[in-house]
Amino acid sequence: MVEDIGSQLVTFKLEGTENYKVWSTAVQLALHIRNKIGFINGKSVRDETDGTLQEQWDKCNVVLKETYDKQDGSVIYNLHHKIYTLTQSSMSLSEYYHECNSLWRQFDSLVDLPACTCECSSKFKEHAQLLRLMQFLMGLDDVFNSVRSIILTIKPILDVKYAFATLSRDESHRNSHSSS
Known part of the structure; x- marks a missing residue:
């Protein structure tokens, strides 16, 4: 029903792997x-x-769209600004x-x-992955400087997921040595 649209489903925020199962269940x-699981x-x-x-289905969709689909250049700008200014700071590597x-x-x-299947589409995807890798690496804390340098020299250049896995292994290795 339409009156459920604005109500909060759960009272706590998804924090990542730490509370995913509890959040998902909630x-x-x-x-x-x-009666919305369907x-x-x-x-x-x-x-x-x-x-x-x-007609009822379409009315609900229109209400949802009018309520939540309010985007303009400022929304994209603010999100883009968050992406480019994000740094690890006090967050764990995983966070x-x-x-x-x-x-x-x-x-x-x-x-x-647009959905593109031409020969150039894979080049555009590679370029987007490269930009994301650079954003991710630039925001890392200085403790990762040496691993970041190694990641940047690997050919072909890693994507963000593999860079994160490499950094995580290094972090785990450092943590195991500092505790012993």
Whole structure:
């Protein structure tokens, strides 16, 4: 129902791998209680035979779109600014990586690029991955300087996921040596 649109599903924020299972269960339960889980798992589909139900479905979609699809240049600018000024600072490496990914996913969802299957599309994807890798590496704390230098010399250049895995191994190695 439309009145559920503004209500908060869960009272706590997803923090990453630390609370994903609890958060996911809470969201699923909240959606189930509100009879909305079918919209997520695909069991609820728009009725193609009943015109009244189609109209109700479309009205709900319009209300959702009018409520949440308010973007302009300032939204994209602010998100882009967050991406380019994000630094690890007091975050753990894992938190920083997940924050970067979250911001990139948000940015991707705001920017409608045409689906391209031409020969150049893979070059554009590589370029976008390179930019993300550089953003990620630039925001790292200085403790990762030596590993960052190694990552930048690897050919072919790693993507962000592999760079994060490399940095994580180094961090684990350093932590195990400092504790012993």
